[in-house]
Amino acid sequence: MTYIYNAWYPAGWVHELEKGPIARKFLDIPVMIYRLxxxxxxxxxxxxxxxxxPFSYGTIxxxxxxxxxxxxxxxxAGRCVGNALCFAAxxxxxVRSFPVFEQDNVVWIWMGEEEPADTSTIPRYAYHNDPKYRCVYGNNYTKADYRLLCDNLMDLTHIVLLHPVFDxxxxxxxxxxxEEGDDVLASYSAVEPHEEYHTINTIRWAAPGNHDLEMHIIPDFGKGPVIQEWSANLLTPETKYTSHYLWSVAVSVDSPETDEQIYDRMIQVVDREDSWMIEGVQDRMGEADLFDLDPVLIATDAAGVRMRRKLAAMVEKDAARRAARAASREAAPVSA
Amino acid sequence: MTYIYNAWYPAGWVHELEKGPIARKFLDIPVMIYRLxxxxxxxxxxxxxxxxxPFSYGTIxxxxxxxxxxxxxxxxAGRCVGNALCFAAxxxxxVRSFPVFEQDNVVWIWMGEEEPADTSTIPRYAYHNDPKYRCVYGNNYTKADYRLLCDNLMDLTHIVLLHPVFDxxxxxxxxxxxEEGDDVLASYSAVEPHEEYHTINTIRWAAPGNHDLEMHIIPDFGKGPVIQEWSANLLTPETKYTSHYLWSVAVSVDSPETDEQIYDRMIQVVDREDSWMIEGVQDRMGEADLFDLDPVLIATDAAGVRMRRKLAAMVEKDAARRAARAASREAAPVSA
Amino acid sequence: MTYIYNAWYPAGWVHELEKGPIARKFLDIPVMIYRLxxxxxxxxxxxxxxxxxPFSYGTIxxxxxxxxxxxxxxxxAGRCVGNALCFAAxxxxxVRSFPVFEQDNVVWIWMGEEEPADTSTIPRYAYHNDPKYRCVYGNNYTKADYRLLCDNLMDLTHIVLLHPVFDxxxxxxxxxxxEEGDDVLASYSAVEPHEEYHTINTIRWAAPGNHDLEMHIIPDFGKGPVIQEWSANLLTPETKYTSHYLWSVAVSVDSPETDEQIYDRMIQVVDREDSWMIEGVQDRMGEADLFDLDPVLIATDAAGVRMRRKLAAMVEKDAARRAARAASREAAPVSA
Structure with missing residues (x-):
């Protein structure tokens, strides 16, 4: 098993609900999210x-x-309360209902049944609501294990060759x-040979697949104003080998880049480069698990390996919790 | 197993043979039907x-x-009687040949090897040949278990929401x-609040997947002439999860509706609404069997449940017959 | 298992490398071939x-x-010799490297690890480099077991009905x-009723899927000049049920047929007729092996059956070799 069930997952952007319910599968389970x-x-x-x-074929x-x-x-709450025809309900x-919560323009859904859905544990992406920032949002769909997308994000040295736009x-x-508590962080610094231009990208992984990327761009030998930008990269497995990928970019309201320029750049970076690469990796791995294939690890894998270890421990703990709950249900007398 | 092998199946419309042989799979078996x-x-x-x-790639x-x-x-008869080249046959x-029979504009095929193919058991759709009626025919293909299409047809209350055209x-x-013998029937009546308009739809299921729908429309508080229309809905599994669906509509030769209007309405109803819905249901059920998923049954499921029980008993009986035949073949001395 | 691993396989045409590396799967293994x-x-x-x-996503x-x-x-040689970034290699x-060899305009690859890759065993198609001939080349991809394509080529009586262009x-x-050593040969002769026109086609199979077709056309009661043409038909399994098919036709430099006419004819013959037929056969066979379906064999199957027997023996021998090697690896002390 590769999923943590008892966890909050990013299900979509809040503004997607303006067009109607969101109907997606998460962890193999079809879900419909809607606003009352x-x-x-x-x-x-x-x-x-x-x-x-499917309820999502119908109406509210x-x-x-x-x-x-x-x-x-x-x-x-999933209770049957009516029948549109003239027969009894x-x-x-x-129907199973799912805890759902909106925060920082993200719709979060809790996919577990064994642990309480504590919204205080949801990672924050406050810049989505910060008037200092202008945000651009997108939805990607990648035919690969979500953990391969996590691997991709945790080793930002991949941008050097895979994303030529960053030069x-x-x-x-x-x-x-x-590490900070359950989170894994990594900071990637890049300096031009003559030091006139400097970037520091810090990425924070919060289980299961949430990545917060903070970018500092330090131009002119550090004399000019530092530019700070953010990018949320939020992954949810649809199935074992397909993933939903929500991405955002937050730039200063004064940024000369237009929303359209940012969107086009991200479509290139996420859809045509990252997603293309990760689907290629999935093809080459087939149904094998990463570590079963004995990857040659190098220094820049440090953050990814930390993330994988934490994730594997959480998956194991979650599976144990689920097994214990299932066993106690089995043992309980029906009248209890 | 979900098939009855020793049964007549609707293979196509007789007029389809004007364009050449019909090459289709039924019950996973590729068959070519042609006219001598x-x-x-x-x-x-x-x-x-x-x-x-495939013979159907060739010629007759x-x-x-x-x-x-x-x-x-x-x-x-499936005997090799020649070689188009100059070598011996x-x-x-x-080759296995199949009993095949045409009646009421339907081509019927017998897929069993254990029971005699008695054409007197084939259900009749006599209105296809009745000069009082004008008939429109269509072929649908649905990626779902044929039994889900049977379920759909046996509960005609589904037309209320799924087919807005019926208002x-x-x-x-x-x-x-x-029940009438092996058939299951259901009658659905709908009355306008002020009784000015009344419809009675009676559907008859004959195993494995043949549905005869008789529609009575009683306008004007029963004062005007009753309109009677018919619709055949004939299903054959192609594979476990794909189905051939032949449909017809028979209206009075005096009906103001043109053939084209009827055809367009049925494409909407069958292809865009029923087939769309049933493929959605199949997706939600995955490979599980209906009753393994513990459906919540309601009053209007009565006909469908009767049909499912009869069908399950027939499938079981057919499987036993096939197993007995296979065992007796196994036991027989080769020279016998 | 249906593959011989310790064998040379045709991987592509030499001229394909002018456009960059060849990236294809052979025997389920993705390979990139490139020129230094x-x-x-x-x-x-x-x-x-x-x-x-995938390396083929990158650069050289x-x-x-x-x-x-x-x-x-x-x-x-597959050694890691650098890191384009500023980190250690x-x-x-x-990486596994594969012996690769170019000869007669064909790129050959050795897919085994247990036997030495002896280039002297590669079959020759010398007419590809013979100034007396003008050659036309093509690449086909067929969704079928490569052995079904071998069967097709070894029984050339199939051209009579499947390829009307040959009249x-x-x-x-x-x-x-x-048989000649490990090769299987078959000669097919066709004579017009009044003997004015005579063709002799001789095909030589060399394992695993290489077919050399020599065509003699003897016009005018043998009084006119004999026309000799050649065709290489080189197969490599991509997966168990998909195949790469390289074909060539070599005609006299004086032939009145243009390259374009030859190419168009071969697209008709290989893509629209052979490949179409063999994919139909694969569909009808499902995942069954040919002989498990008890084919009715006729006289013209002689060459194909010889080929199948030799191939099966080679596959078995190769599997034994691989198993022995794997066992000896297992048994070897790590320090050895």
């Missing part, structure tokens, strides 16, 4: 318990999810990595 | 026993199926279901 | 041992393969087959 008239978000298993129709009527197949209606019908080949690189 | 110069239909396993080329010459790969020729070469949401619905 | 500045060919496993990126810099993901550089990183239906056919 009260403004509160709700999320249900996107599968009617009657005949297994007075805050009730109406299945368009035979008319059963459910509230946001089966009270026993129950980094002739800069002197250095890096370090460390 | 005598007017009689024939059906062979669409696979040459020499090098396994003087009522013999000629394999275009190396020239072997077979008669409609291997008398030992034998049925505000009508009062009632229904009943019953 | 010395003119020598090299081939590496197309997968970086660091993070499993001063004869070193540079991985575009994180910059590791490898020489043609891991000396332990090692051979009314000619009297005869054939014979024999």
């Amino acid at each position: 008239s009260t403004g509160v978000l709700a999320a249900l298993h996107d599968r009617c318990p009657h005949r297994f129709a 009527v007075e805050d009730k999810v109406r299945c368009i197949y035979h008319g059963l209606e459910f509230d946001s 089966p009270k026993v019908a129950k 980094a080949l002739h800069r002197k690189q250095s890096f370090k990595s460390w | 110069s005598t007017g009689v239909l024939a059906a062979l396993h669409d696979r040459c026993p020499h090098r396994f080329a 010459v003087e009522d013999k199926v000629r394999c275009i790969y190396h020239g072997l020729e077979f008669d409609s 291997p008398k030992v070469a034998k 049925a949401l505000h009508r009062k619905q009632s229904f009943k279901s019953w | 500045s010395t003119g020598v060919l090299a081939a590496l496993h197309d997968r970086c041992p660091h993070r499993f990126a 810099v001063e004869d070193k393969v540079r991985c575009i993901y994180h910059g590791l550089e490898f020489d043609s 891991p000396k332990v990183a090692k 051979a239906l009314h000619r009297k056919q005869s054939f014979k087959s024999w």
